Amino acid sequence: MNGHNHYRIGSYFLIGLAALFVLAALLTDPQGYLESPILMLSATSFIGGFFLFALGADESINAGLASQFSMQGIPALNHIIRDMGGYGAATFLPPDSEDGRVMQFVPTRPNCRPYLGDGGGFAYHNGSTGTLSPPLTGSILDTLKRDNDLTLPPNYSQLMGAIREVCEDLLSITDRVEIRRADDKVTFTLHNYLLLPGCASLREVSPESCSLCPCSICSLIACMIAEGLKCEVNLDQVTLDDTGRSPRMDIQYTLTPGTEVSG
Amino acid sequence: MHKKDAASIALMAWMLTVSNLMAILYDPDLKYFIAATLVGFFIIVYIIHPVFSKPRYIRNIYRMGIACAALFSLVIFLRILELVEYFS
Numbered sequence: 001m002n003g004h005n006h007y008r009i010g011s012y013f014l015i016g017l018a019a020l021f022v023l024a025a026l027l028t029d030p031q032g033y034l035e036s037p038i039l040m041l042s043a044t045s046f047i048g049g050f051f052l053f054a055l056g057a058d059e060s061i062n063a064g065l066a067s068q069f070s071m072q073g074i075p076a077l078n079h080i081i082r083d084m085g086g087y088g089a090a091t092f093l094p095p096d097s098e099d100g101r102v103m104q105f106v107p108t109r110p111n112c113r114p115y116l117g118d119g120g121g122f123a124y125h126n127g128s129t130g131t132l133s134p135p136l137t138g139s140i141l142d143t144l145k146r147d148n149d150l151t152l153p154p155n156y157s158q159l160m161g162a163i164r165e166v167c168e169d170l171l172s173i174t175d176r177v178e179i180r181r182a183d184d185k186v187t188f189t190l191h192n193y194l195l196l197p198g199c200a201s202l203r204e205v206s207p208e209s210c211s212l213c214p215c216s217i218c219s220l221i222a223c224m225i226a227e228g229l230k231c232e233v234n235l236d237q238v239t240l241d242d243t244g245r246s247p248r249m250d251i252q253y254t255l256t257p258g259t260e261v262s263g
Numbered sequence: 264m265h266k267k268d269a270a271s272i273a274l275m276a277w278m279l280t281v282s283n284l285m286a287i288l289y290d291p292d293l294k295y296f297i298a299a300t301l302v303g304f305f306i307i308v309y310i311i312h313p314v315f316s317k318p319r320y321i322r323n324i325y326r327m328g329i330a331c332a333a334l335f336s337l338v339i340f341l342r343i344l345e346l347v348e349y350f351s
Contacts, residue, residue: 040282040285040286040296043278043282043296043297044275044282048278050327051270051271054320054323054326054327055267055271056320144316148318165313165314165316166316169266169313169316169318170313
Protein backbone atom coordinates (compact mmCIF):
# COMPACT_ATOMS: atom_id res chain seq x y z
CA MET A 1 0.00 0.00 0.00
CA ASN A 2 1.43 3.41 -0.85
CA GLY A 3 1.32 6.82 0.81
CA HIS A 4 -1.63 8.16 -1.15
CA ASN A 5 -3.80 5.25 -0.04
CA HIS A 6 -2.77 5.93 3.53
CA TYR A 7 -3.95 9.53 3.19
CA ARG A 8 -7.30 8.45 1.78
CA ILE A 9 -7.91 5.70 4.36
CA GLY A 10 -6.86 8.09 7.14
CA SER A 11 -9.26 10.75 5.87
CA TYR A 12 -12.21 8.34 5.68
CA PHE A 13 -11.42 7.06 9.16
CA LEU A 14 -11.27 10.58 10.65
CA ILE A 15 -14.47 11.78 8.93
CA GLY A 16 -16.27 8.63 10.14
CA LEU A 17 -14.90 9.23 13.63
CA ALA A 18 -16.16 12.83 13.48
CA ALA A 19 -19.70 11.59 12.74
CA LEU A 20 -19.49 9.18 15.69
CA PHE A 21 -18.32 11.99 18.00
CA VAL A 22 -21.26 14.20 16.92
CA LEU A 23 -23.63 11.34 17.70
CA ALA A 24 -21.95 10.82 21.08
CA ALA A 25 -22.18 14.55 21.89
CA LEU A 26 -25.89 14.60 20.99
CA LEU A 27 -26.65 11.50 23.04
CA THR A 28 -24.71 12.54 26.16
CA ASP A 29 -25.94 16.14 26.35
CA PRO A 30 -28.81 16.94 23.94
CA GLN A 31 -29.29 20.52 25.33
CA GLY A 32 -25.73 21.80 25.68
CA TYR A 33 -24.01 19.74 23.03
CA LEU A 34 -22.55 22.86 21.41
CA GLU A 35 -20.33 23.36 24.46
CA SER A 36 -19.40 19.69 24.70
CA PRO A 37 -15.68 18.80 24.46
CA ILE A 38 -16.72 15.76 22.43
CA LEU A 39 -18.01 18.10 19.72
CA MET A 40 -14.57 19.77 19.60
CA LEU A 41 -13.02 16.36 19.13
CA SER A 42 -15.50 15.81 16.32
CA ALA A 43 -14.44 19.10 14.69
CA THR A 44 -10.78 18.07 15.12
CA SER A 45 -11.41 14.77 13.35
CA PHE A 46 -13.48 16.43 10.63
CA ILE A 47 -10.94 19.14 9.76
CA GLY A 48 -8.05 16.65 10.00
CA GLY A 49 -9.95 14.22 7.77
CA PHE A 50 -10.54 16.83 5.10
CA PHE A 51 -6.93 17.96 5.28
CA LEU A 52 -5.76 14.40 4.66
CA PHE A 53 -8.30 14.03 1.85
CA ALA A 54 -6.91 17.15 0.15
CA LEU A 55 -3.30 15.98 0.58
CA GLY A 56 -4.02 12.57 -0.94
CA ALA A 57 -5.24 14.06 -4.23
CA ASP A 58 -2.79 12.31 -6.55
CA GLU A 59 -3.53 8.95 -8.09
CA SER A 60 -1.59 6.08 -6.61
CA ILE A 61 0.92 4.14 -8.70
CA ASN A 62 3.04 1.12 -8.09
CA ALA A 63 6.50 2.68 -7.80
CA GLY A 64 8.36 -0.54 -8.62
CA LEU A 65 6.45 -1.08 -11.86
CA ALA A 66 6.53 2.62 -12.76
CA SER A 67 10.32 2.64 -12.42
CA GLN A 68 10.60 -0.30 -14.86
CA PHE A 69 8.08 1.36 -17.15
CA SER A 70 10.05 4.59 -17.33
CA MET A 71 13.15 2.67 -18.44
CA GLN A 72 11.53 0.98 -21.43
CA GLY A 73 13.57 1.59 -24.56
CA ILE A 74 16.50 3.24 -22.79
CA PRO A 75 18.93 0.29 -23.26
CA ALA A 76 18.02 0.16 -26.98
CA LEU A 77 18.57 3.90 -27.30
CA ASN A 78 21.97 3.61 -25.62
CA HIS A 79 22.85 0.81 -27.99
CA ILE A 80 21.99 3.02 -30.99
CA ILE A 81 24.03 5.93 -29.59
CA ARG A 82 27.03 3.66 -29.05
CA ASP A 83 26.65 2.23 -32.57
CA MET A 84 26.77 5.79 -33.90
CA GLY A 85 30.07 6.28 -32.12
CA GLY A 86 28.74 7.96 -29.01
CA TYR A 87 31.06 7.86 -26.00
CA GLY A 88 31.84 9.75 -22.80
CA ALA A 89 29.28 11.94 -21.10
CA ALA A 90 26.35 13.80 -22.58
CA THR A 91 26.31 17.57 -22.20
CA PHE A 92 23.07 19.44 -21.55
CA LEU A 93 23.22 22.74 -23.39
CA PRO A 94 21.20 25.74 -22.24
CA PRO A 95 18.54 27.22 -24.57
CA ASP A 96 20.11 29.52 -27.18
CA SER A 97 17.16 31.93 -27.14
CA GLU A 98 14.23 32.96 -24.97
CA ASP A 99 11.92 30.43 -26.67
CA GLY A 100 14.65 27.81 -27.10
CA ARG A 101 14.87 24.44 -25.41
CA VAL A 102 17.60 22.56 -23.60
CA MET A 103 19.48 20.25 -25.99
CA GLN A 104 21.60 17.20 -25.32
CA PHE A 105 24.97 16.86 -27.03
CA VAL A 106 26.53 13.39 -27.13
CA PRO A 107 30.13 13.37 -28.45
CA THR A 108 31.07 10.74 -31.07
CA ARG A 109 34.40 9.03 -31.66
CA PRO A 110 36.46 10.73 -34.39
CA ASN A 111 37.05 7.41 -36.22
CA CYS A 112 33.29 6.94 -36.68
CA ARG A 113 32.86 10.08 -38.77
CA PRO A 114 34.01 8.71 -42.14
CA TYR A 115 31.75 5.73 -41.66
CA LEU A 116 28.82 8.13 -41.16
CA GLY A 117 29.41 9.93 -44.45
CA ASP A 118 29.46 13.70 -44.76
CA GLY A 119 28.64 14.35 -41.13
CA GLY A 120 25.12 15.54 -41.92
CA GLY A 121 22.98 15.94 -38.82
CA PHE A 122 26.02 16.15 -36.56
CA ALA A 123 26.97 19.13 -34.46
CA TYR A 124 30.28 20.59 -33.36
CA HIS A 125 30.77 21.63 -29.80
CA ASN A 126 34.00 22.50 -27.96
CA GLY A 127 36.03 21.05 -30.82
CA SER A 128 34.33 17.67 -30.87
CA THR A 129 31.67 16.22 -33.13
CA GLY A 130 28.52 14.67 -31.79
CA THR A 131 24.78 14.28 -32.00
CA LEU A 132 22.45 17.01 -30.85
CA SER A 133 19.00 15.93 -29.71
CA PRO A 134 16.29 16.97 -27.26
CA PRO A 135 16.88 15.36 -23.86
CA LEU A 136 14.65 12.47 -22.81
CA THR A 137 12.80 14.47 -20.18
CA GLY A 138 12.43 17.67 -22.21
CA SER A 139 8.72 16.96 -22.69
CA ILE A 140 8.19 16.29 -18.97
CA LEU A 141 9.74 19.65 -18.17
CA ASP A 142 7.36 21.31 -20.64
CA THR A 143 4.40 19.51 -19.04
CA LEU A 144 5.44 20.59 -15.55
CA LYS A 145 5.73 24.18 -16.72
CA ARG A 146 2.35 24.08 -18.47
CA ASP A 147 0.27 22.10 -15.97
CA ASN A 148 1.94 22.94 -12.68
CA ASP A 149 3.12 26.51 -13.33
CA LEU A 150 6.71 25.49 -12.67
CA THR A 151 9.17 28.38 -12.85
CA LEU A 152 12.93 28.00 -13.02
CA PRO A 153 14.63 30.93 -11.27
CA PRO A 154 18.06 32.04 -12.54
CA ASN A 155 19.49 32.22 -9.01
CA TYR A 156 21.38 29.10 -7.81
CA SER A 157 19.82 28.75 -4.34
CA GLN A 158 16.30 29.42 -5.61
CA LEU A 159 16.75 26.96 -8.45
CA MET A 160 17.83 24.29 -5.97
CA GLY A 161 14.59 25.03 -4.08
CA ALA A 162 12.62 24.54 -7.29
CA ILE A 163 14.39 21.20 -7.95
CA ARG A 164 13.55 20.09 -4.41
CA GLU A 165 9.89 20.99 -4.98
CA VAL A 166 9.76 19.05 -8.23
CA CYS A 167 11.30 15.90 -6.74
CA GLU A 168 9.51 15.99 -3.39
CA ASP A 169 6.13 17.60 -4.13
CA LEU A 170 5.34 17.53 -7.84
CA LEU A 171 6.67 14.08 -8.73
CA SER A 172 6.78 12.70 -5.17
CA ILE A 173 9.54 10.28 -6.13
CA THR A 174 11.73 10.96 -3.12
CA ASP A 175 11.24 11.87 0.53
CA ARG A 176 14.07 14.37 0.76
CA VAL A 177 16.64 15.90 -1.59
CA GLU A 178 20.00 16.88 -0.16
CA ILE A 179 22.16 19.20 -2.28
CA ARG A 180 25.89 19.79 -1.84
CA ARG A 181 28.11 22.04 -3.94
CA ALA A 182 31.91 22.01 -4.24
CA ASP A 183 33.21 24.50 -6.84
CA ASP A 184 31.61 23.52 -10.14
CA LYS A 185 30.39 20.12 -8.87
CA VAL A 186 26.87 19.73 -7.51
CA THR A 187 25.73 16.51 -5.87
CA PHE A 188 22.07 15.65 -5.34
CA THR A 189 21.22 12.92 -2.86
CA LEU A 190 17.71 11.53 -3.27
CA HIS A 191 16.64 9.83 -0.04
CA ASN A 192 14.12 7.00 -0.39
CA TYR A 193 14.14 7.29 -4.17
CA LEU A 194 11.10 5.36 -5.44
CA LEU A 195 12.35 4.63 -8.96
CA LEU A 196 15.60 3.03 -7.79
CA PRO A 197 14.71 -0.52 -9.00
CA GLY A 198 14.49 0.73 -12.61
CA CYS A 199 17.84 2.53 -12.34
CA ALA A 200 19.46 -0.55 -10.81
CA SER A 201 18.21 -2.81 -13.62
CA LEU A 202 19.42 -0.33 -16.26
CA ARG A 203 22.88 -0.17 -14.71
CA GLU A 204 23.07 -3.95 -14.68
CA VAL A 205 22.53 -3.97 -18.44
CA SER A 206 24.83 -1.09 -19.26
CA PRO A 207 26.66 0.75 -16.45
CA GLU A 208 27.96 3.59 -18.67
CA SER A 209 24.50 4.51 -20.00
CA CYS A 210 23.81 6.92 -17.11
CA SER A 211 26.38 9.43 -18.31
CA LEU A 212 26.08 8.66 -22.04
CA CYS A 213 22.34 9.30 -22.24
CA PRO A 214 20.85 10.26 -18.86
CA CYS A 215 17.22 9.30 -18.33
CA SER A 216 14.38 9.96 -15.88
CA ILE A 217 15.28 12.13 -12.89
CA CYS A 218 18.99 12.61 -13.80
CA SER A 219 17.97 14.10 -17.14
CA LEU A 220 15.20 16.22 -15.62
CA ILE A 221 17.48 17.76 -12.98
CA ALA A 222 20.16 18.44 -15.64
CA CYS A 223 17.55 20.14 -17.87
CA MET A 224 16.35 22.30 -14.99
CA ILE A 225 19.89 23.40 -14.12
CA ALA A 226 20.82 24.10 -17.75
CA GLU A 227 17.67 26.13 -18.34
CA GLY A 228 17.66 27.92 -14.98
CA LEU A 229 21.33 28.84 -14.67
CA LYS A 230 21.99 29.01 -18.45
CA CYS A 231 25.06 26.81 -18.14
CA GLU A 232 26.25 23.51 -19.57
CA VAL A 233 25.65 20.47 -17.40
CA ASN A 234 27.47 17.13 -17.46
CA LEU A 235 26.41 14.10 -15.49
CA ASP A 236 29.60 12.82 -13.82
CA GLN A 237 28.43 9.83 -11.88
CA VAL A 238 25.42 8.14 -10.35
CA THR A 239 25.73 6.05 -7.19
CA LEU A 240 22.95 3.78 -6.04
CA ASP A 241 22.72 2.60 -2.46
CA ASP A 242 19.93 0.26 -1.46
CA THR A 243 21.72 -1.30 1.49
CA GLY A 244 20.41 1.17 4.08
CA ARG A 245 16.94 1.47 5.58
CA SER A 246 15.81 3.67 2.69
CA PRO A 247 17.16 3.45 -0.88
CA ARG A 248 19.37 6.39 -1.83
CA MET A 249 20.77 7.74 -5.06
CA ASP A 250 23.62 10.25 -5.45
CA ILE A 251 23.86 12.17 -8.72
CA GLN A 252 26.89 14.34 -9.39
CA TYR A 253 26.90 17.04 -12.08
CA THR A 254 29.55 19.40 -13.36
CA LEU A 255 28.40 22.89 -14.30
CA THR A 256 30.33 24.90 -16.90
CA PRO A 257 29.55 28.25 -18.53
CA GLY A 258 27.92 27.88 -21.95
CA THR A 259 29.83 27.86 -25.28
CA GLU A 260 28.72 28.01 -28.88
CA VAL A 261 27.36 25.01 -30.76
CA SER A 262 27.39 24.86 -34.55
CA GLY A 263 25.43 22.40 -36.59
CA MET B 264 9.51 12.37 6.93
CA HIS B 265 7.71 13.93 4.00
CA LYS B 266 6.43 17.52 4.25
CA LYS B 267 2.80 16.40 3.86
CA ASP B 268 3.10 13.86 6.69
CA ALA B 269 4.66 16.47 8.97
CA ALA B 270 1.88 18.95 8.11
CA SER B 271 -0.87 16.41 8.92
CA ILE B 272 0.72 15.51 12.25
CA ALA B 273 1.30 19.18 13.12
CA LEU B 274 -2.33 20.08 12.38
CA MET B 275 -3.71 17.19 14.43
CA ALA B 276 -1.35 18.00 17.33
CA TRP B 277 -2.39 21.68 17.18
CA MET B 278 -6.11 20.84 17.15
CA LEU B 279 -5.83 18.36 20.04
CA THR B 280 -3.75 20.87 22.04
CA VAL B 281 -6.29 23.64 21.48
CA SER B 282 -9.25 21.42 22.35
CA ASN B 283 -7.57 20.16 25.51
CA LEU B 284 -6.47 23.64 26.58
CA MET B 285 -9.97 25.00 26.00
CA ALA B 286 -11.49 22.11 27.96
CA ILE B 287 -9.08 22.64 30.87
CA LEU B 288 -8.74 26.43 31.04
CA TYR B 289 -11.93 27.75 29.50
CA ASP B 290 -15.56 26.93 28.94
CA PRO B 291 -15.42 24.96 25.69
CA ASP B 292 -17.00 26.75 22.77
CA LEU B 293 -17.08 25.31 19.28
CA LYS B 294 -16.82 28.73 17.57
CA TYR B 295 -13.61 29.75 19.32
CA PHE B 296 -12.18 26.31 18.86
CA ILE B 297 -12.80 26.46 15.10
CA ALA B 298 -11.28 29.95 14.91
CA ALA B 299 -8.13 28.86 16.79
CA THR B 300 -7.88 25.68 14.72
CA LEU B 301 -8.18 27.54 11.43
CA VAL B 302 -5.40 29.94 12.43
CA GLY B 303 -3.15 26.88 12.83
CA PHE B 304 -4.39 25.48 9.52
CA PHE B 305 -3.56 28.70 7.65
CA ILE B 306 -0.09 28.86 9.22
CA ILE B 307 0.63 25.23 8.25
CA VAL B 308 -0.60 25.81 4.68
CA TYR B 309 1.61 28.89 4.45
CA ILE B 310 4.63 26.87 5.61
CA ILE B 311 4.15 23.88 3.27
CA HIS B 312 3.09 25.98 0.29
CA PRO B 313 5.48 25.41 -2.67
CA VAL B 314 7.04 28.57 -4.12
CA PHE B 315 8.03 27.59 -7.65
CA SER B 316 5.23 25.22 -8.66
CA LYS B 317 1.66 24.14 -7.99
CA PRO B 318 1.35 20.40 -7.28
CA ARG B 319 -2.09 18.89 -7.59
CA TYR B 320 -2.60 18.50 -3.86
CA ILE B 321 -1.98 22.20 -3.23
CA ARG B 322 -4.92 23.07 -5.50
CA ASN B 323 -7.16 20.96 -3.25
CA ILE B 324 -5.66 22.71 -0.24
CA TYR B 325 -6.53 26.05 -1.89
CA ARG B 326 -10.17 24.93 -2.22
CA MET B 327 -10.16 23.79 1.39
CA GLY B 328 -8.56 27.10 2.35
CA ILE B 329 -11.39 29.03 0.68
CA ALA B 330 -13.98 27.00 2.61
CA CYS B 331 -11.99 27.51 5.83
CA ALA B 332 -11.72 31.25 5.19
CA ALA B 333 -15.50 31.40 4.78
CA LEU B 334 -15.97 29.45 8.03
CA PHE B 335 -13.47 31.70 9.80
CA SER B 336 -15.32 34.81 8.55
CA LEU B 337 -18.61 33.35 9.80
CA VAL B 338 -17.15 32.75 13.27
CA ILE B 339 -15.78 36.30 13.41
CA PHE B 340 -19.08 37.71 12.14
CA LEU B 341 -21.01 35.82 14.85
CA ARG B 342 -18.56 37.09 17.48
CA ILE B 343 -19.06 40.69 16.28
CA LEU B 344 -22.83 40.22 16.48
CA GLU B 345 -22.43 38.95 20.06
CA LEU B 346 -20.35 42.01 20.96
CA VAL B 347 -22.86 44.38 19.36
CA GLU B 348 -25.68 42.72 21.33
CA TYR B 349 -23.61 42.95 24.53
CA PHE B 350 -22.88 46.68 24.15
CA SER B 351 -26.35 47.72 22.97
